[in-house]
Amino acid sequence: MNTTKVLKEKLKEIHHILKENYTNKEHLGVLSGISGISLFQFYYARFIEDEQIADIGVAVISETIQRMNDGYSFPSFCTGIAGAGWVLELLNEEEFIDIDNDELLSDLDTYLLESMKSDIKNEYFDFLHGAIGYGYYFFKRYQNTASDSLKQKYAAYLHLLIEALKESARTDQRGVFWMYELHKKDKLHGANLSLSHGMASVINFLSRLYTYEEFQESIKDLLIGAADFMISYKYPDESNSSLFPSWVYPEMDEYTNSRLAWCYGDLGIGISLWRVGKALDNDKYQELAIHILKYAAKRRDAEEARIHDTGLCHGMFGIITIFNHMYIETKEEIFKETADFWMGEALKMDTYKDGYAGYKQWRGDLEQWKNESNLLEGIAGIGLSIISYLTPSENQWNECLMIS
Numbered sequence: 001m002n003t004t005k006v007l008k009e010k011l012k013e014i015h016h017i018l019k020e021n022y023t024n025k026e027h028l029g030v031l032s033g034i035s036g037i038s039l040f041q042f043y044y045a046r047f048i049e050d051e052q053i054a055d056i057g058v059a060v061i062s063e064t065i066q067r068m069n070d071g072y073s074f075p076s077f078c079t080g081i082a083g084a085g086w087v088l089e090l091l092n093e094e095e096f097i098d099i100d101n102d103e104l105l106s107d108l109d110t111y112l113l114e115s116m117k118s119d120i121k122n123e124y125f126d127f128l129h130g131a132i133g134y135g136y137y138f139f140k141r142y143q144n145t146a147s148d149s150l151k152q153k154y155a156a157y158l159h160l161l162i163e164a165l166k167e168s169a170r171t172d173q174r175g176v177f178w179m180y181e182l183h184k185k186d187k188l189h190g191a192n193l194s195l196s197h198g199m200a201s202v203i204n205f206l207s208r209l210y211t212y213e214e215f216q217e218s219i220k221d222l223l224i225g226a227a228d229f230m231i232s233y234k235y236p237d238e239s240n241s242s243l244f245p246s247w248v249y250p251e252m253d254e255y256t257n258s259r260l261a262w263c264y265g266d267l268g269i270g271i272s273l274w275r276v277g278k279a280l281d282n283d284k285y286q287e288l289a290i291h292i293l294k295y296a297a298k299r300r301d302a303e304e305a306r307i308h309d310t311g312l313c314h315g316m317f318g319i320i321t322i323f324n325h326m327y328i329e330t331k332e333e334i335f336k337e338t339a340d341f342w343m344g345e346a347l348k349m350d351t352y353k354d355g356y357a358g359y360k361q362w363r364g365d366l367e368q369w370k371n372e373s374n375l376l377e378g379i380a381g382i383g384l385s386i387i388s389y390l391t392p393s394e395n396q397w398n399e400c401l402m403i404s
Contacts, residue, residue, distance in 0.1 A: 029083030036375030077133025175229030190249025195268025260305035262318030
């Protein structure tokens with residue numbers, strides 16, 4: 001099988017399906033809304049050097065802006081305005097569009113700040129749906145704004161979030177942690193270690209802030225304390241499937257296996273510790289991150305790894321994207337070989353004649369398969385992952401998942 005040829009055909013299919021279906025999406029956010037679909041069209045246009053496809057990207061992002069102007073109000077990073085604004089920033093960075101985001105987006109600041117404050121009050125430090133997601137958006141605005149006064153404003157917003165993280169943090173002999181609702185029905189609370197909703201995203205986010213001198217003094221101890229807390233829960237016995245649990249709480253079993261995925265488990269912890277190590281110039285964190293990811297590379301049984309579908313969130317293309325990124329970062333051949341392995345497995349999964357490009361998303365909550373077009377769980381994300389796999393240099397789109 002000519003894998004490259006098959007993947008290019010798959011991209012063509014995905015492009016046509018998204019072109020026809022994007023207006024059906026209710027929401028605007030980067031991960032579950034139409035702005036994320038625009039990312040696929042722009043990156044695909046660049047990949048095959050076709051300006052007409054870029055025009056489709058423009059149409060999708062124009063629809064996003066129009067809905068915002070028409071009163072769309074859901075705020076979060078994953079689903080709503082913060083995520084759509086983040087996409088507009090990335091499109092400018094990548095020179096896909098030329099738009100004055102200071103004029104377009106600054107009017108939303110007060111609303112998004114109030115949304116962040118509401119989540120802070122509830123100690124809801126979630127990346128996809130909560131305070132960390134708003135912080136991630138404000139950080140992108142801080143990086144890109146051309147206005148000194150706006151830059152100072154975003155710095156103040158970020159310091160507010162940092163102080164809230166400090167105030168709500170718990171400390172024990174292991175380090176610094178935050179309490180999360182782990183299971184609503186069972187009223188289970190503890191430290192969530194995941195990238196999608198928990199502490200991996202917090203240390204990943206803080207390590208990005210740390211690259212700016214303005215934030216270093218206020219976050220260094222917090223960042224190290226949280227990273228050390230997570231590391232302390234690494235299983236000493238390396239004969240099991242995973243090195244870390246998904247979350248920790250006082251009554252937990254001695255060993256619980258975590259899945260192989262972007263959302264939960266060793267991959268998100270590994271890439272976040274890698275980023276912490278780079279930000280702090282700390283070899284210990286970087287070496288441990290490489291060890292964690294090499295250990296995860298040994299897992300080759302989809303059933304054991306609890307992989308049901310192919311989407312970025314908890315499926316094969318999320319795994320491919322992470323290992324492909326780490327190969328670019330380190331040139332460690334095991335990461336390229338692992339990405340190749342899972343790409344082969346993912347290509348065996350396009351079996352649904354009524355699916356989008358042969359793929360469907362497994363909805364565990366509904367116990368059924370469904371078509372999905374979005375970036376996080378659908379074919380927009382699958383397409384972006386394929387483009388990155390076929391492109392030797394890094395594509396910035398996966399920054400929306402805290403990978404690059």
